[in-house]
Amino acid sequence: MKVDQINVIGGGLAGVEAAWQAARLGVQVKLYEMRPEKQTPAHRTDKLAEIVCSNSLKSDEPGTTSYLLKEELRQGGSLVMAAAAETRVPAGAALAVDREKFAELITERIENEPRIRLVREEVTGIPENKITIIATGPLSSDALTAEIMKLTGSDQMYFYDAIAPIVSADSIDTSVAFRAARYDKGGDDYLNCPFDEEQYARFYSELLEAKSVPLQRFEETRWFEACLPIEELARRGVDTLRFGPMKPVGLRDPKTGREPYAAVQLRQENLMADAYSLVGFQNHLRYGEQARVLRLIPGLQHAEFLQFGQIHRNTYICSPRVLQATMQMRDRPNVFFAGQITGVEGYVESVAMGWLAGVNAARLASGSELLEAPARSATGALAHYVSHADAKNFQPVNITFALLPPLPEPAKRNVRKKRERRQLQVELALKEWAEWLEQNHTKLEAAQAG
Numbered sequence: 003m004k005v006d007q008i009n010v011i012g013g014g015l016a017g018v019e020a021a022w023q024a025a026r027l028g029v030q031v032k033l034y035e036m037r038p039e040k041q042t043p044a045h046r047t048d049k050l051a052e053i054v055c056s057n058s059l060k061s062d063e064p065g066t067t068s069y070l071l072k073e074e075l076r077q078g079g080s081l082v083m084a085a086a087a088e089t090r091v092p093a094g095a096a097l098a099v100d101r102e103k104f105a106e107l108i109t110e111r112i113e114n115e116p117r118i119r120l121v122r123e124e125v126t127g128i129p130e131n132k133i134t135i136i137a138t139g140p141l142s143s144d145a146l147t148a149e150i151m152k153l154t155g156s157d158q159m160y161f162y163d164a165i166a167p168i169v170s171a172d173s174i175d176t177s178v179a180f181r182a183a184r185y186d187k188g189g190d191d192y193l194n195c196p197f198d199e200e201q202y203a204r205f206y207s208e209l210l211e212a213k214s215v216p217l218q219r220f221e222e223t224r225w226f227e228a229c230l231p232i233e234e235l236a237r238r239g240v241d242t243l244r245f246g247p248m249k250p251v252g253l254r255d256p257k258t259g260r261e262p263y264a265a266v267q268l269r270q271e272n273l274m275a276d277a278y279s280l281v282g283f284q285n286h287l288r289y290g291e292q293a294r295v296l297r298l299i300p301g302l303q304h305a306e307f308l309q310f311g312q313i314h315r316n317t318y319i320c321s322p323r324v325l326q327a328t329m330q331m332r333d334r335p336n337v338f339f340a341g342q343i344t345g346v347e348g349y350v351e352s353v354a355m356g357w358l359a360g361v362n363a364a365r366l367a368s369g370s371e372l373l374e375a376p377a378r379s380a381t382g383a384l385a386h387y388v389s390h391a392d393a394k395n396f397q398p399v400n401i402t403f404a405l406l407p408p409l410p411e412p413a414k415r416n417v418r419k420k421r422e423r424r425q426l427q428v429e430l431a432l433k434e435w436a437e438w439l440e441q442n443h444t445k446l447e448a449a450q451a452g
């Protein structure tokens with residue numbers, strides 16, 4: 003197959019990365035984005051790569067899988083990672099961005115890339131004979147979702163995530179909330195709201211009593227374990243929150259000189275530092291109830307809410323039934339999927355699947371052999387997971403060490419400490435990744451020249 007143009011549907015995190023990579027490899031791209039003509043329940047702007055919830059792209063600390071994935075993308079010439087570096091805001095060891103500047107920068111780069119044509123319209127059908135990447139995300143429009151269901155031949159699976167609330171900085175009582183990072187790691191970019199035992203007990207019982215937004219359109223609620231709403235965590239036991247998003251470990255309140263009984267962390271949302279989000283406080287309580295209960299958090303008694311927590315849908319396909327590790331459909335090799343819809347979870351994970359789909363769609367268009375990312379790499383591990391996991395119990399995943407292959411034998415035996423073993427896993431992965439990039443980008447150029 004040799005064609006000179008591909009389609010990418012969805013100008014979110016995965017779609018822009020896919021379009022950018024394909025364009026970099028010499029292919030013309032038509033990138034379809036339905037906003038602003040049609041909005042999703044979570045997006046608010048007409049910008050490409052809009053970040054809908056937390057502004058954090060998670061840890062960028064060497065030795066973590068989250069860093070590994072980012073580093074692979076950086077080495078792979080990722081548009082999204084470059085924009086993140088340019089719009090970074092302080093967040094300790096995490097990579098957080100000013101969401102507006104981030105989306106603006108990516109939109110500008112895409113609009114100015116001569117090989118990409120941006121088309122602002124909702125796509126409602128999947129063309130038969132064109133090379134197409136579907137990157138419409140967890141909130142794919144209804145019409146296209148119906149088409150995807152026909153195409154994949156299996157039922158869609160739904161579950162719910164929820165957005166964390168955001169408060170204005172000047173409404174936080176800083177005589178109560180104190181600046182510190184856990185174990186003083188990575189500066190003191192977080193504000194911490196400390197609870198004593200009595201305050202925690204009151205907050206807990208009010209949270210249990212608070213009214214939720216009813217889940218009407220869906221029969222069944224299946225929460226993603228890593229993104230549970232606080233009221234759901236609270237229902238699991240009185241201390242569950244204290245061991246989860248309200249854990250106080252590593253935080254010393256300068257007023258008492260001790261760790262508080264529990265704590266809520268607030269993370270800076272934008273470069274102006276005028277907004278803070280409540281870390282891990284996604285919930286689906288009614289807005290009035292949120293205001294009442296969250297103002298019981300010490301330091302937030304006068305909080306002004308810029309955004310309340312929300313519930314949202316997450317749509318993803320049963321990838322192990324339909325996808326190959328190239329991100330290509332098994333039955334329709336000219337159709338690729340990318341991003342959260344493939345069953346990865348998270349911003350950077352979505353970008354990585356976009357990167358791989360973009361590279362492979364460009365290779366298909368230019369008649370080159372398609373690539374599987376190295377098994378040891380984080381990108382390869384995610385692609386392997388979505389294409390090979392148990393289809394019956396398929397669940398979205400973040401990148402973790404559990405997905406990476408173990409160290410080869412001599413290293414496994416010789417390195418005893420877990421931390422050092424992990425460090426080595428990351429180093430090996432990056433070495434393989436760099437070699438693979440070198441080899442295969444050269445190969446594509448050779449194929450194109452031929």
Ligand SMILES: Cc1cc2nc3c(=O)[nH]c(=O)nc-3n(C[C@H](O)[C@H](O)[C@H](O)COP(=O)(O)OP(=O)(O)OC[C@H]3O[C@@H](n4cnc5c(N)ncnc54)[C@H](O)[C@@H]3O)c2cc1C
Nearest residue numbers: 012014015016036055056125138139143341342348349352
């Ligand atoms: C509300 C919410 C909160 C989340 N919070 C976090 C978080 O805090 N941290 C995290 O790591 N991950 C979070 N995620 C998960 C995930 O990382 C993000 O959804 C991420 O944006 C996924 O990237 P994507 O490119 O797959 O989809 P998106 O970024 O959603 O991009 C899909 C794009 O496709 C467009 N589109 C949809 N249908 C059509 C169509 N038919 N035609 C044309 N265009 C279409 C949409 O308008 C959108 O721009 C959250 C998801 C949601 C929904």
